[in-house]
Amino acid sequence: xxxxxxxxxxxxxxxxxxxxxxxxxxxxxxxxxxxxxxxxxxxxxxxxxxxxxxxxxxxxxxxxxxxxxxxxxxxxxxxxxxxxxxxxxxxxxxxxxxxxxxxxxxxxxxxxxxxxxxxxxxxxxxxxxxxxxx
Numbered sequence: 299x300x301x302x303x304x305x306x307x308x309x310x311x312x313x314x315x316x317x318x319x320x321x322x323x324x325x326x327x328x329x330x331x332x333x334x335x336x337x338x339x340x341x342x343x344x345x346x347x348x349x350x351x352x353x354x355x356x357x358x359x360x361x362x363x364x365x366x367x368x369x370x371x372x373x374x375x376x377x378x379x380x381x382x383x384x385x386x387x388x389x390x391x392x393x394x395x396x397x398x399x400x401x402x403x404x405x406x407x408x409x410x411x412x413x414x415x416x417x418x419x420x421x422x423x424x425x426x427x428x429x430x431x432x
Contacts, residue, residue, distance in 0.1 A: 325363060329356070330378065337381045342388055345408040347371045349378040369408045373397050386411075 308316075308326070317324045329338045330351035338349040346368045348357060361368040373383035374394040384393040384405065391405050406412040 327360065337379050340380045340384050340386050341366065342386055342409055344388060344410040345369070347380050347384075347405065347408055349380065351378065367408065369404065371401065371404045371408070373401055373405075375401075 313324045313326070316322075327335055329335050330349040330353075332338045332349060338352075340347050341364065343366070345366050346361075346364065348360070348368055348370055350370045350372055352370050357368045357370060371380065372378055373380055374396040375398055377383050377394075383397070384391060386392075386405070386409050388409075389411070391409060391411055393402070393405065397405075
């Protein structure tokens with residue numbers, strides 16, 4: 299599809315190395331006509347946030363491919379550079395100090411962070427420590 303072929307700078311050989319090394323499917327993609335998709339998105343197993351100018355059709359198709367919900371959003375008072383302004387995993391997110399309460403609310407919602415209270419974090423820490431010492 300043309301959707302995967304727009305101005306992507308990764309050559310086919312690199313794509314094959316990524317697929318073989320990581321054991322995953324590789325999709326050619328841009329977000330809001332940006333080729334640096336890692337700078338304009340953030341993804342976890344729970345969900346993802348993409349550049350605010352990413353068309354809804356692209357979001358829906360990418361969400362279907364990745365099997366996670368996606369939402370367009372910003373960090374640091376309107377910056378579309380999501381990956382440059384935020385780090386997130388399945389338990390916690392860190393973002394720039396200029397990030398607004400509305401942006402934080404969306405981040406907590408899409409990555410399902412608000413239901414991970416201290417008890418869950420302590421449980422996860424115990425499991426991690428136990429797995430590393432066994």
